[in-house]
Structures are given as C-alpha cells and as structure tokens.
Amino acid sequence: MLIARLPDVADHITYPDGLARTLGVPLRERSVPKQHDILSPGAEPEIAHLLLAGHTCRYRMLSDGRRQITAILVPGDICDLEALMEGRSSYAVSALTPCTLAEIPLSKAAATNTPDLAAALQRRLRRDEAIAREWIVSLGRRDGTERTAHLFCELRWRLAAVGLAAEDSFEMRITQADLADALGLTPVHVNRVLMSLRADRLIHLKSGQLTILDRPRLEQLAQFDPAYLQP
Amino acid sequence: MLIARLPDVADHITYPDGLARTLGVPLRERSVPKQHDILSPGAEPEIAHLLLAGHTCRYRMLSDGRRQITAILVPGDICDLEALMEGRSSYAVSALTPCTLAEIPLSKAAATNTPDLAAALQRRLRRDEAIAREWIVSLGRRDGTERTAHLFCELRWRLAAVGLAAEDSFEMRITQADLADALGLTPVHVNRVLMSLRADRLIHLKSGQLTILDRPRLEQLAQFDPAYLQP
C-alpha cells in the first residue's frame, strides 16, 4: 500500500522524494501501530508527518468522551498541516490503522522559504477546507446511508488519485467504531447502514478490502460530485 | 451595525479603509437585500466582498432541494475568500439579512502581490477552516440544543471581536429556517430548541436581538472553547 514515485501524482510534496528534495534533507520513515497518537492538540510539535501508508485521522474529543473525526487522511496527505503551517495545532491526529509516516522536521520546513513550497502547502490547506465543507454538508443534510456512501466515494476518489484504488477496490481497515466517529453515527447504526449497502449490492466489504460494486449508483445515492477534490 | 475603524480589530484587512489602502484603490460599497445571491458556484466572479454589515452565508444545495449552510459570515469577514484566492468558488454565497458590502476587484487583488496581503488572506483561510472543523464536531456529536448553543457562543465571540456584541447581546436577524439550514435541523425543531433555551433562561431572542442571559452556563452546555477562533 506504500505510495512512492507514482507517475500520475501531480503535487511534488505528495511523495517523500519530492518533499525531501524541496526541504534539502532526507526524511526519516517511521511505522506506528493502530491507535497510536501522532499529534496531541496544544502541544508544540517538532515534526509534522507525511502519510505514506495506512489511514490516519484528525479528531476532537468532547469532555464527556464523545469523539468526532474531522478528517480522514490517506497516503500522500500531510497529517498535521496546521502544525506545519503555524507551529501549533488545534486538533489531535492518530492512526486508524497501522501506518508508515515520513517525518518532516518543522525547523527545516520553516527555514525553507521557497514560493514553491508555500504554494503547495496553501493548495493543501484549500483542499482540506473544501473536504471539510463537503463533510459539513454530509453531516447536516445527508442521512446515514447517503453519508456513508459519500465517504466511500470520496475515499475511492482520493485513493485513486494516488494510485491506490484500481478497479473501484481499495484497502480500508478502518473499524466500524471509527467510521461511526467520522460519520457522526453510532457503531451499531454504521453496522446497519453497511448491511443495507451490502444488501443493495452497492459495496462489498470484507477483511479490510472495500469494493464498490456499482459506482454510478453509489455516487448517485451520495450525490457525490468530485469537483471539490479537484486541484 | 456598520463596522469601521474599530480600535480593537487587529487585522488590517478587516475594515474597508485598511483593505483599500493595501490594494491602492478605494472600495465601492453596496447594499443588498435579504436573500440576495452574492456569488454563484462555478461562475467566474470579478469581485469579492468584504462584509460590512449584516450576515451572509456560504452554502451548498443538494439536487433535491436540501440546503446546508457551511459558514455564517459576520462583519469583517470576506464572503468569497475562495474566489479571492483562486479565482473560482465551489460554494455559493447569499445574504441572510440585508447587508452592506465592500467590493474587492479581483484583478486588483491578484495584482497586489505584497507578502502582507498574502499572509492576511492565509490567516483568514486557516481561521475559516478551524471554524469549519468545529462545525463538523457540532453536526456530528452535539445534539440540537448543544449545537444551537454552540453557534450562539461562536457568533457572540466573533461579533465581540469586531465590537458588535457588547454585554453579550447582539443583532441577529437570521430566520429560524436559515438557522435550520446552518444547524442541520428542521425549522420546526429549531423552534423547539429555541423555546427550550428560553425556558431555561439561557437566551432572550426577540425582534432580531439575541441576548445571552447566562453565558457561563450556555458555554458549558455547548462545550464552547474559543481556542479555535484565536488568531
């Protein structure tokens, strides 16, 4: 599932080689287990992370234990973009699955003042915001089934863009409990929604592999329009 | 309700004088009625707008008529930030109340290449994203009452920052139907939530004036933490 030197990846900071060249230092790689905390909010981190394999998330906890995932990151994404751009972070980041990460030293990033890098980071920020906006639409106005369908359409699109979703099928080892925290539902209800998507022959999900069986119908159900994901 | 030359406004593009000086042109002012479309998605706009008075929103429509408001803008905010930064916009903007706007010519803004302006715009973008993230938390994990309380806490904070919410009271002429589209609820349910907030003596809302009667209790109910609004 590792991403590297993909021909169809446009952005030069999506893969570690390009980012290392831009910063002028080789990036250390690191593997972290599922559930591992990559960034705690409030802390002053010294490294940011480019995700190479697996899925991470940004999230916020409420004081009574409720958790909301505000973003799911896929390979090629920068997990702690806020920390990279302003040195501090208002959200936490953790690993939804076992992950491989490339470490980006913040000191080095801050010292690298090329317009190239700044533009690339700003593009990432705009994209993250567009994704967040669409997530608001899902949480506010799509029911559980549409919302879940939309997430799967979005993940497929983003993974395909980095070469990780051939044939409408991709690795997704996110648990139903974590999906629930992303979708604003309970784990029980996520399970029922998945069962119904399966019964409708829209998806096949087993042992960490999600296959979209009927993409046109799933995208129609979700009212998925990839315009917001375009660079 | 007009915002201008406020001593406690830090950002030099929050008020029209500063922005006009930065761009080197005087900004035309314009009044638009309630419901007026300020920006349609997909269009290639030639002007962006700094909100001077009233409330506008960014929103997205689903094909079956459902609408989700993704951001509420207050005086000092740039309505069409995405258009200003990349020339096109993936969301629509319209006026929730009668508004006064300052017109920002995109050509002039694109030509003004000062690091100062770029930094200010990027700060706005980061802030908008932080607000969007918190909105995701509300829609995903707060119930109708908490969500409404959170929105009021946020509006009070943002309006206070531009001098428009003295004594925990501010003008808010947004209809319950529009609040519903922002909160991901139905108008009927918004009404019930407002009734219950009134019954609990947390707010007073009448003829377009919202007064927060017990701010500590309202903020606790909403689990409001203004950290995300900090510059």
Place this chain on the structure above:
DNA sequence: CGTAATTTTGACGAAATTCAACAGTTGTGG
C-alpha cells in the same frame, strides 16, 4: 390595514440511539 412571511403548537412517523446479548475474527502465548 391587509397580506405575506415567520414563528409557534400539536399529533404522528421515521431515523437513529441505547442497551443487551451473541457471533465471528484476530492476535497472542503456551
């Protein structure tokens, strides 16, 4: 002053949650 928009209320229905139990899968150490 009259009409339209908005707010409020009630009765009923649907979507999602809660609680509880059980089955299946995965991972680990003996």
Place this chain on the structure above:
DNA sequence: CCACAACTGTTGAATTTCGTCAAAATTACG
C-alpha cells in the same frame, strides 16, 4: 498449532431525538 482473550461485527427490542404534516398565532412590511 491450538486455546484463549480481546476486539470487532451483528442482531433484536425498547426508547429518544428529530422530522413531517398541518394549522393557528404572531410579526413584519408594503
């Protein structure tokens, strides 16, 4: 390689939150 424990997924029944429909009351506005 098996046995066990822990986690993850699945299902049912009862309850809660929120939505829908419909109508009345109130307010805003030309």
